[in-house]
Amino acid sequence: MTAKPAPEGQYVKLPNGHRVHYLDYGKGPVVVFLHGSGSGAFGYSNFKGNFPHLVENGYRVILPDLLGFGYSDKPDNIEYPLALFAQCVTQMLDHIGVEKYSLVGNSLGGATALQIALDNPSRVEKLVVMAPGGVEDQPEYFKMPGMAKVRDVFMSSEPVTPARLKDLFISAFVVNPACVDDELVNERWHAMQLQNPQVMRAMKVPNITARLGAIKCPTLGFWGINELIMPETGILKLAKGIPNMRLVTVPNCGHWVMIEHRGLFNRLTLDFLKNG
Numbered sequence: 001m002t003a004k005p006a007p008e009g010q011y012v013k014l015p016n017g018h019r020v021h022y023l024d025y026g027k028g029p030v031v032v033f034l035h036g037s038g039s040g041a042f043g044y045s046n047f048k049g050n051f052p053h054l055v056e057n058g059y060r061v062i063l064p065d066l067l068g069f070g071y072s073d074k075p076d077n078i079e080y081p082l083a084l085f086a087q088c089v090t091q092m093l094d095h096i097g098v099e100k101y102s103l104v105g106n107s108l109g110g111a112t113a114l115q116i117a118l119d120n121p122s123r124v125e126k127l128v129v130m131a132p133g134g135v136e137d138q139p140e141y142f143k144m145p146g147m148a149k150v151r152d153v154f155m156s157s158e159p160v161t162p163a164r165l166k167d168l169f170i171s172a173f174v175v176n177p178a179c180v181d182d183e184l185v186n187e188r189w190h191a192m193q194l195q196n197p198q199v200m201r202a203m204k205v206p207n208i209t210a211r212l213g214a215i216k217c218p219t220l221g222f223w224g225i226n227e228l229i230m231p232e233t234g235i236l237k238l239a240k241g242i243p244n245m246r247l248v249t250v251p252n253c254g255h256w257v258m259i260e261h262r263g264l265f266n267r268l269t270l271d272f273l274k275n276g
Helices: 043-047 051-056 082-095 108-119 145-155 162-172 182-192 209-214 233-241 262-275
Strands: 010-013 019-025 030-034 060-064 101-106 124-130 219-224 245-250
Touching (some): 019 051, 030 082, 043 182, 082 108, 108 209, 124 262, 145 162, 233 245
Parallel strands (some): 030 060, 030 101, 219 245
């Protein structure tokens, strides 16, 4: 499998000392896409089938690589709490002069989006989350069958080859195996070679369910009915916790609704951003 390098955009050195990479496309109201975690995760690969639709419809899209991922810094001597991921995103947006924005985030990116909305309520206009973290205690995630498969692959002494990565994505993240093509696997595998294990080992995502009521902005949520990574108790925690939330449950869908049901996700997200 040959390398397909991901686009390289711009870098910013943050006041907290870390350097973050981001892509910046289009003009108009700003939408920030926040990717999930896992080895080889980064902004472009998560959302390459989604952000162009918003750019074509008059939005400015910013895709950061979260600290520890993609082309951003990957310090191996720090903890990675949720507050740090959120701080890096907001400091990056401060640096490039973005005051108001909407956030789109899946998994860890969804948890980061929720944290930013709590920390900066006057700046976040709308929120879109897809099976976000942050609504369970961490041990509950590790009871899920998809997380067990992730753990088996990355804790095994056997090398993580592109073939093993593809099998993991098909068995743990999606229902339709055709969604996991060689291009996606290639991008993730090569990004994984840049990563060190500290971010996964030292990631701390608290349960912020009790604080969801403080998120007042209009919110759209997606949840795959065949989700194997996040406990389905998160569905009602989100629906009942965020006052202005609309939640879409998607059949025949796993953890990656934006990839597996790209057309549906793009249509509903654009309509929500335009019309609420």
